[in-house]
Amino acid sequence: MTTRKSSYRSLASLHRDLSRCRACVEAGYPLESMPVRVPGAGQHAYLFGQAPGIVEGEERLPWRGRAGRTLRRWLELEEDEFYATFHCASVTRCYPGRAPSGRGDRTPTPHEQELCSFWLDWELELLRPQLIVTVGGLALRRLLGFPSLTPCVGEQYELDGTPVIPLPHPSGASGWLNDPANRERLATAVGLVREHLSGIYPQES
Numbered sequence: 001m002t003t004r005k006s007s008y009r010s011l012a013s014l015h016r017d018l019s020r021c022r023a024c025v026e027a028g029y030p031l032e033s034m035p036v037r038v039p040g041a042g043q044h045a046y047l048f049g050q051a052p053g054i055v056e057g058e059e060r061l062p063w064r065g066r067a068g069r070t071l072r073r074w075l076e077l078e079e080d081e082f083y084a085t086f087h088c089a090s091v092t093r094c095y096p097g098r099a100p101s102g103r104g105d106r107t108p109t110p111h112e113q114e115l116c117s118f119w120l121d122w123e124l125e126l127l128r129p130q131l132i133v134t135v136g137g138l139a140l141r142r143l144l145g146f147p148s149l150t151p152c153v154g155e156q157y158e159l160d161g162t163p164v165i166p167l168p169h170p171s172g173a174s175g176w177l178n179d180p181a182n183r184e185r186l187a188t189a190v191g192l193v194r195e196h197l198s199g200i201y202p203q204e205s
């Protein structure tokens, strides 16, 4: 049963309700996992992806599969450092299942995205991150409304005064990095992320 309070005073209380959320199932969508959880606490940077994959859905933890390993390699962060650095969230928080075409995972519908934005809005309100990193086109579109990912990678934006740096999705299925110009964009974006992280966590970088 989904519980959504009119107000939250702590992330712990928000996440208790988030971890039981079934709003999309109650609206008729065929989700294949419960919401993933945010490992750890006290992070000052917010990582915003698209949706969990099958491994993440099973483990109920973000970025556990191959894409997560690629992302950590890009950012030059070990697994423990990665979870201590980023509060990991996504446009939707439950594994949406395979796409009807059989190619990849189903993209959450706009209605599911809207249902899940309740948790995003409250997390940003309570966490007040010092940096937001979006991963993939859908996360960027959802957060800043930009329709196209490529020209945004390597740039820095702002959301209510918080720097936002877009990254591409590290999925092995994407051919985006085959283009040398895109590899340059990624290197610039990773440099920006690491520069911000060294300011946010000075003693650890």
Ligand code: SF4
Binding pocket: 018, 021, 022, 023, 024, 025, 031, 034, 035, 092, 093, 094, 112, 115, 116, 117
């Ligand atoms: S995707 Fe989000 S809104 Fe939908 S059931 Fe999962 S946690 Fe709830």
